[in-house]
Amino acid sequence: MNDARNPVKSVQTSLEIVETIKKHDEIGVTELAEEVGLTKGTVHCHLATLENDGYVVNTNGRYRLGLRFVDIAHHVRRRVPIYDIVTEEVEKLAEKSGELTLFTVEEQREGVCLYKASGENAVQTELYVGYRNELHHTAVGKAILAFKSQEEIDEILAEMDLQSLTDETITDERELREELEEIRKRGLAYNRGETIPGLVGVGAPIRDHDDDVHGAIAIIGPTSRMNDRLDEFSEMLNHAVNVIEINATSL
Known part of the structure; x- marks a missing residue:
């Protein structure tokens, strides 16, 4: 897999958060922050953005991946x-x-x-x-x-x-x-x-x-x-x- 020459750190962080949620099915902010090695505040900002666009769902402080990914998967598969x-x-x-x-x-x-x-x-x-x-x-x-x-x-x-x-x-x-x-x-x-x-x-x-x-x-x-x-x-x-x-x- 090719490495990006100029990776965008914030995008990498969001993707790492998504991958970590996938691994756990659902997870709280504190656990997530500890696993990705960031502050709770930083992780919460990323989660808020992902939630706003439907990529994660927050249920009583526990985050899981949203069904928006199903829509994306459908379109990727159709190619x-x-x-x-x-x-x-x-x-x-x-x-x-x-x-x-x-x-x-x-x-x-x-x-x-x-x-x-x-x-x-x-x-x-x-x-x-x-x-x-x-x-x-x-x-x-x-x-x-x-x-x-x-x-x-x-x-x-x-x-x-x-x-x-x-x-x-x-x-x-x-x-x-x-x-x-x-x-x-x-x-x-x-x-x-x-x-x-x-x-x-x-x-x-x-x-x-x-x-x-x-x-x-x-x-x-x-x-x-x-x-x-x-x-x-x-x-x-x-x-x-x-x-x-x-x-x-x-x-």
Whole structure:
């Protein structure tokens, strides 16, 4: 992620306050001031401005994020032209597979979940719409990364910190590059316990006629079920991607 050359301190403070409220769901001024390291007076001024514009709500001295963010999220999500086409197929995948399915796009070198659906046997994870993940350890992230240009891959890997989340996470750049090459050959990416132990994911990129990557979709489930049906789920993904890419040509 690029650092701003001339960051506006007051804007940074407001954003830090918003992020802190998000983390706590709701919080009082004193707790908030202590956590962000500012005076209560300064924090209260920021809160008053945010409240006036509907970004936070004050209930008996406890602040929570306002529904104004839902409106913003709606408009941000609508800028993805294939959103409606993809979400319909993601829902179908969840129903057919019985597992957790999702649609992720890349922004600022991270994968951002834009949609998820749960089949009848879907596992419960912390994943939610808007959740951000590094690209190197998820099926959708690797599917997106693998089909970028070599120049883009080089730039991303140069900035990326290949942190380990589990014993299976790829943390060696050379190994990751070899994995990306394999993904390009087979058209599918796998996450075998690299993010959460015991969870397997299979992901596929969504591309346009110029081979530009618009995101990726995936099916995720426990190792015990996924390994037995991996070929079946891979076929489901390929079919869904084919439908999405054909329908997207008319947009």
